[in-house]
Amino acid sequence: MGIIINLETNIKENWRKGIILGQEKSLLTSTFVPEFTLEVPKDKKNGNYAINVAMLLSKVEKKNPRELAVILVDLYKSVDTSDNIEKIEIAGPGFINMYLSDKYLSEIIKEALNEKNTYGHNDMLSAEKINLEFVSANPTGLLHMGNARGAAIGDTLANILKALGADVTKEFYINDAGNQIENFGKSLDVRFREALGETGIAFPENGYHGSDIMETVKGYIEKNGDSLLHVAEEVRLKELIKYSLSEKLDHIKTYLGKFGLEYDVWYRESTIHNSGAIQETMKTLEEKDLLYENEGAVWLRTTDLGEEKDEVMIRNNGHPTYFAADIAYHKNKYDRGFNKLINIWGADHHGHVARMKKAMEAIGYSAEGLEVILMQLVRLYKNGEVLRMSKRTGTYVTLEELLEEVGKDAARYFFVMRNPDSHLDFDMDLAKSESSDNPVFYIQYAYARISSILRQLDKDVKEYLDDEDLVLSLDIEKDLALKIGEFEKVLIDAGVRREPYRVASYALELATLFHQFYSICRVLNEEENIKKNRLKIIIATKYTLENVLGILGVSAPERM
Secondary structure (H helix, E strand, O other): OOHHHHHHHHHHHHHHHHHHHHHHOOOOOOOOOOOOOEEOOOOHHHOOEEEOHHHHHHHHHOOOHHHHHHHHHHHHHHHOOOOOEEEEEEEOOOEEEEEEOHHHHHHHHHHHHHHHHHOOOOOOOOOOEEEEEOOOOOOOOOOEHHHHHHHHHHHHHHHHHHHOOOEEEEEEEEOOOOHHHHHHHHHHHHHHHHHOOOOOOOOOOOOOOOHHHHHHHHHHHHHHOOHHHHOOHHHHHHHHHHHHHHHHHHHHHHHHHHOOOOOOEEEEHHHHHHOOHHHHHHHHHHHOOOEEEEOOEEEEOHHHHOOOOOEEEEOOOOOEOHHHHHHHHHHHHHHOOOOEEEEEEEHHHHHHHHHHHHHHHHOOOOOOOEEEEEEOOEEEEEOOEEOOOOOOOOOOOEHHHHHHHHOHHHHHHHHHOOOOOOOEEEEHHHHHOOOOOOHHHHHHHHHHHHHHHHHOOOOOHHHHOOOOOOOOOOHHHHHHHHHHHOHHHHHHHHHHOOOOHHHHHHHHHHHHHHHHHHHHOOOOOOOHHHHHHHHHHHHHHHHHHHHHHHHHOOOOOOOO
């Protein structure tokens, strides 16, 4: 664990030791040791930490909290032998405010300088083997805004979990089986025949109307001609589906790659169907007396699992439902050795979450091990108006179009900067602007400013990075050091709570403090000792920004 985590652990332990010492010395009358909180005050005038222990003990000790706080502070000072705390003050009805020492803030900078690109990382999740599945867009069309938001959130969360020591596998589930693929094939068949001159062909009721599949069949004809007109329909459908799925997947992989995302596993739904996994799952459910037949279909007694209605597993035509395949797929994940399954789904899948968890439990796997992050919709704005139409698809704006318009860095940051369960308004004009109002520009500009300072050094930067303590004389220097020290806590909160937006917010806070530092503090034209101190601070900031931007999947430009 890093320096801040260790400090807070030690502070809490020293307060407990102080209370126990007070009980042993009869300065306290009870044997009660309360569970207290160590808070970071919103107003820095109230210290770096505030503790409510005196107020929690006042009732059992039958003392005024302020009077009790005096005793507790003396006890704390008698057990804390470090020089991390500069002063302790009693405030209000009995709050105890603690102020960190400059020496301790100096240690934060030293740690960042020593750990460089691993600063803020730790191994608290090293026991976790996590399967993180996200995007998993149907390979029947182009990637849209919802897919893009899921991609940014999923990849950033994977980076956070890896920084906390977890073994993470990023997985894309390719829906290449079932009714949707049959309808996709029939749609391709109609467009193929129309492209070769046939007219009056009925389009399938649940077909795919996107203009992109017209481009697909034209591409097939250019490469292969019209030979498929002269084969059986079943053969033609199979060939068109095979060609189109390959093309669509290549497109998905290409644009996710341009978005900065590489998957570890591309898992096909057809593998589940062809491997016997669904039949094996059905057998397990049958042995638990959770299946029954009705009107030629096989049903799962989800009402026995607490759901409002039973669910079809095998249709009366003998084909398994998506739910049946999904249970088998998640069982397969557990069988591959993962102890945590995290899925990122659209909010419209909320009704599927509880029944999937209960199904996992029914077949003997952990319901708690399956986590689902639900993601709300994105509204895209341009020129102050909601942008609904795509030039390419005529219905939705694609990831390809967004990348062309605003670029990878802005897109990734904007998709992550809000909690997944909140709607996101994506302002394309703001994302492209080169101003302090654009958080991506503002963060990257902080990094570029640091790089510019370092390029102007008259000697190698290593000559300034000795192990001497820093002298932090200005509040902005102390504030920046403390913000650097918070990085590990931010990573832990973001990883444990599955909330990547915390890292995006932190990046902006750190950049904001650096820009304030830059406007107040000269670096190169100062006395040598001040110059050395401030160089250490900005290089520590540089490492921290690199780490944060790397986790967000945003570039760190040295020039802007």
